Amino acid sequence: MAQKINQYPILLQDSTLLPQLDVQFEVVCEAMAKTHSLQQIVDECFRRAFPPDGIPKARHIAPLVSSQRSTTASIPSKSTHRLITTALHQSAFAILGVTTRDNRKRIVESAEEKSLELDHDVCQKARSDLTNPRTRLSAEIGWLPGVSPRKASQLVENLVNDPMAIRQESGLPTLAHLNLLAAAFEAVDGKHDADDLAEFIMEAAYLAEDLTPEEVLRDINEDRAVSGFPEVRALDQIEAELTERKRYYRGAIKEAINRLPPMTLIRVMTETVDGVTSGGKDHAPGLIDDLVDSYEIETHGILQKEAENVQKLIKAARDHAGSGETAVEPYVDKLDAVARNWDKIAQPIQLSSKARGIDHEASRDLAYEIRSLAIDLFNKHDMLAQSQRLTGLIQEIFAEVPEIADRVEEDADALADIFQQRKQASARQDEWVREITYRAEIGVMFKDTLSISPQGVSWKGQNFPLDSITRVRWGGVSHSVNGIPTGTTYTIAFGNRNSEAVVELKKQDVYSTFIDKLWRSVCVRLLTEMLEALKEGRDLHFGDARVHDDGITLVKRKFLGSNEQIRCSWDRVHVWSADGSFCIGAKDDKKINAGISYIHGANTHILEQAIRMGFKKPGMRRLSELLQ
Template identity: 45%
Template sequence: MDLLQNPFHILNASPRDNRRRIMELADERSLLLDSSECMEARSELTNPRKRLSAEVAWLPGIGPKRAEEVLSLIESSPMDLLAVDNLSAIARANLLAAGLARLPDHNADDVAEWILEIAWAFDGLAPDALRVIINEERIVSGFPEVSDLSAVEAEIQERRRHYRQVIKASLDNLSPKELVEAVTFAVESATVDGEEQGPTLIADLVDSYEVEAQGFLDKEEGNIRVLVDKLRAAVDAEWSDSTLTPMVNQLIQVVKNWDTVAQPIQVSMKSRGLDHDASHRVAGLVRGLAVYMFNEHGKLDFSQQITNMLQEVFVEVGEVAERTAEDADALGEIAEQRKLSQLLAPISDLCKVALENSEKQPTSADREAQKVMDAAPQLIAELSALKRGVEVLSQGKDEIALTLMHCAVVYGNNTEKWKICLTFLEEAFKYASSQNVKSRIQSNLNTVRDNDRVCGNLSPISSAPSLHTINGIGTTMYGSTDHDPASGTYLSTYYFVFLAIPIFPISRYRVMPTDGGYLFLGKAPLRIFDKCHIAISLGLIVWMIVHMQ
């Protein structure tokens, strides 16, 4: 029941008028209006049961003079009704509903604002408080008080249905685009973007809107499914990116259109702690395509485009938003890694070749390390000129450092030429950027320095010399010099002995004593003393041969 169709308005009566006054007004108004309409209005106002419906649909708690003032605005200046204050919740809701029905040239924003005001006013209705207001006016007018609270509650529900009809009628006067905008704005504002429970009328509005929009949503969901299937077939057929691009753009646009219509439903469902099944279906369908395009065909750019769109349009659908956010993060990391790989490609290619060649020919690892050292300065300079920050530069330096370290270790372990290995490792340490790489190189440096100190002047040996004597004649080890406490090794001389007397020093070795023998680390050059010993021994032998003749 509209305010201007209310029996109180038809008879120009007030809820405070008694039965006699109502009958007089009915007789007076019948001279100006349709008499049957006036008699019906009189009947409704004088019958206590029928009267309650008119009272709840009127302006309870408002005096006759003020009621006349606000009613005059409904037709003359309905926009001014929003500023009317100090009204009971039911009076404000009834007044705004009448104003909304008469708004001239309204747009989406206007309608949304009025819907919100009516919804908030309706949510402020309390059956007990309304009954008190009505009974206060009935006491004045002489009608029996309302004792049945359920009757008031039933009339409030009738008002709720009336408000829904007024809201729907105002929305139907908008274009489809404006209608969606109005409903979306009203729902988002009323629920704080789905974070809070909205007013009852907003939930009613969305339920009605969903029924109206279902045909469009179902049809577009079917179109989305067709586009997804076409894109899957296209990537399987290895169509070019230039051909796939318009197809992906079309899918994105259709999904956005679908979501625009579904948006108020999604927000309302979120505010009520419910899931919107259609949104889950559509998002799952399109997300599956994005995953498939990347996992099966490596289409990173397209997958990112689709995922970013899903993240944007389904932000109100909690589970979908979480999954697409995870997808976006994962794809972003992959994309960033690819960019880094492209920037580091020249260094990576250089290092890859050096590592492969040093593994194939360990004794040539020094040449591979030298190639890296020769090329590294220019490559690092080029990398430094790129606008990607210190991260890329650090990765490039670390890769060079690790390659030099590997070549040094491989070469040293296979040749035992530790001095050149020190050069490589010291250069590697200069390039190292991360603390972890520095620690690894430093550990190898310490080891190689120890090896160089102990074995730096040694020649590698293929096998240990024979230590064997018969009746004091043979070969054995004599002496110990140049002790190295850290390794427990020393230099010892390998002698030919005769009757247990050392005759000729054959060579010198760095050895580590073991249980009942020695571990030979390498061969050292003879000392001057050893060479003199050989000369003296040879001289004695020559002298003995000469004198024996």
């Protein structure tokens, strides 16, 4: 080091330069002490301290701020694109400075020479590894078989200066290229671009798929033919070594991504698996499958912990469901966040599992637990919005789990149909509210309000909720004097089992409009209830008539003697209106009939509607058939 310093007097003149050399020497010496000579270590220190050519140059020194403070030289940061040494530099070939084509004598001589500069034991082990047939094959496979000595030396040197440049090399033997790429992974640090690293991993994985033992055997034996070592004849020896080599590649990639921040690591894994499988559609290279298997083992603990958090939130949501949707929503919010975080970590495993044609069990189980909550919230508590939200969450984050994706798609379709039906029902309800709402002022001088709305029907302080009304009647009576019409009085009555409100008015438009509203809001229900009562076997009395589901009992009036009750099936009777009454009579006997007043008989209009509707139904035998 002293000799090198004396070559550059500027180092002694500028006090800010030597500290930089000291810092670099500590770093470089620790990494290269056993595998490089002292001169190589010193040269590397100068190159790193004074880039690009390692020659120190005079620098402008900032003036002192005061006599009490001195300026401290800044120490250049370590470049992320340079390496001190790599796994290839630890190879027996690199340590001894020999090639795959050097013979046994050259290897022994080189070991003796290097022992003067490097650790003696390291050199002797390297010599043994290269001259012993049992260990030489492993060393050859870990080096650059098939590459010319000059090219190999150049590649290893470039690997230190610009590791990522090796990715642009072409025409190299597959094994040699893979060994260089594996060494280049050592340059990856926590600031490496995630997209670029994912692409780098994919490049290595695809290249590993092209690696064949036959090609490696050929390259090694070609070099051995020159070096004089016996050829390798058993292909299974190559295969065994390549299996170990692929484990090394996986380890090199793992070490590289483990230097990344956690979220960057997850992103790199996800982009890598997504890229090689086309979103889980294609089989991944074996190296990626191995990498994912290792990733799954390492993330098992955190995934299990997050799954437990999801389960706690599911339980909390169930426990609070009885208190209403506002009580459940905060837990669903938290569940959404935790599940998404879980999915980010599990995404590479899900994609890999899908590509292999299997379901990721942990994802499947967690998805079913969330789905169970979604089903319970809807079925037991009618929380459609929260159920749809959870179903959408499952669809989004478990799309790579085929069994779940298919099942939840059905759930989503069903919930969408229910939502649409409710939306339509809500629209119909709104329309119904508009259709039945009405109010009018009745009277000339002293006016009273007649109103109808979803809250009920009101008249002169009496209010009847719509579902409490059990009877309605209405009609009009025309008046005249000496044959000259003087107007019509309209009557509308409605009530429950205990009381009744009666409205009398003169305006036909108010009368007609109100009856239309009353029919929509009350009479349709009364008609349905009447048909249901008949279906249950109950008889309904209207004046002298008694209505059954399958017919009606009418009175046969006699001039002499008592009247007779005659039961007729519906096909034996006909109906008509006369003198303000709804009339029903037998087709074959005019004496058998009944007249029910519209204006005085409760629900006469309802009965008429039921019978006339029944007559329009071909083959009708029972009025309750209208319910079908």
